[in-house]
Amino acid sequence: MELDRALEAYASVASWRAGLQEQWGGDPLAEDPHRLESLAGFCAYTGLDPDALVAFCFLRKRETKERFVSVARRAELAAKLAAWVAERALPARESRQLSADVLSFLIHNGVMMNAGVARGSAGGQPA
C-alpha cells in the first residue's frame, strides 16, 4: 500500500511523537528510526494508513454518537499484528520489539493494547 504522504505527516503519528516526547523526553521517533519502519510495515500489511489504523479501533454509540474503543476491533487488530509479526519469522526478541513498536503507536493514540512478555530474557541486559 502506498501512503499519500510522509508517515510523519499523519495526525496519529504526530500524536505518537508528542506522546513519546512527553513520556521520555527527546525525540524518540528520530532517535530510534525502527519505530517508524515498524509502523510503515504494519500499515503496508493491513492496507491502512496510520490514521485509519487508529480510526479502525473506535466506533460511535448509535444514540449519543459518543466515541469509544471497540473491544472487537481492538482484538481484530491485535490478531492482525500477531499474524504480521509471525509472518516475518524474526528471532523472538526482534518479533517482540516489532510488535512493541506498533503497540506504542496505538497506545499513544488512546488504543490500549496488552503486550506479550519477553519470557526468558528478563535477566538479560537492556536492549
Next chain:
Amino acid sequence: MIFMELRSVLGGRRSIRFFDPDRPVERAKIQRILEAMRIASCAVNAHWLRAVVVNRAEIPAATLEALKTPVAGLVQELAPVHIYCYLDAGVVTRMKGARLKELVDVGALNPTHGWSHRFVDEFVYPQILEPMTKSPGYLVSSAFDCGGAGTQGLLVAVDEGLGACWTAFNPVPAKELLGIPDDWVPLYCLNLGYSLESKEAGGQRPRPAFEELYFEGRVGKPFARDPEVVSELEKTGMLQTPAPLPGRREEVRALARRLALPE
C-alpha cells in the same frame, strides 16, 4: 522496634507492575501470605475470603489470554503467581452461627458483653445473620472483610521481599479454570513475584490530602494532622518520599527495553 518494622512494610508497599516473569516464588512464602489472610479480623467470625493459588506457567495460554483485563493484562502475564480471591457468599447460612459459638467457647465473646450459645442460637443467627444474608448490603459488608484479610496477605508479601499487585480478572474463564462454586463471588487477583523495579519503585504514590479523607466529630471538620506525628512516621519509614523520584522514567524505560514492551 517492632513498630518500625511494621511501619516500613506499610510505607514500602507499592503496587508492583514489573515482575521477573521467570523467577518462581517459594511455596513457603505463599503459605505465609495465606496464613496472614486466615488470621485477619472478621465480622461474626464468618471468614468469607477464599483464595486459589495458581502458577501462571500452568495456566493454558488461551485461558491466560481470556483471564486478562484491558488494563491489567501485562501484570497478569508477568506475575509468576496468581492468587484468585473470592467471597464465599454461602458461608454464613452454612455455619449457622457455629463460628460465633467457637468464640464464646474460647473466651473471646463473653457474658460480660451479652454473649452465650443460646444468644447466638436464638437471637444472633435467626434475627441478625440469616436476614443479613438476604439484605442488599450483604455482599458489600462481607467484601469489606475480604479486603482486610487480603491486605494482611499483601503486607506479608511485602515483608517476604515480594512484589505484589491487585488486579481484576475475567471471572468466566477463571470459574472454569479454578472450579469455582456458584455461590462464590469473584473479587480480585493478587499478582505475586519478584519485582524488577527498584525498592522505592518510583516513590510513594500520590494520595488525597489527609484532611480530605478523615474527620473529627463531624464530616467537614478535618482530623487535625500533627506535624510531629508526620515527622515520626517519616523517620520510621511509613511515610516515604512521594513519587516521582528522580530517575523513575529511566527505570521504566530500561524495564520496557529489558522486556521488549511498548514505550
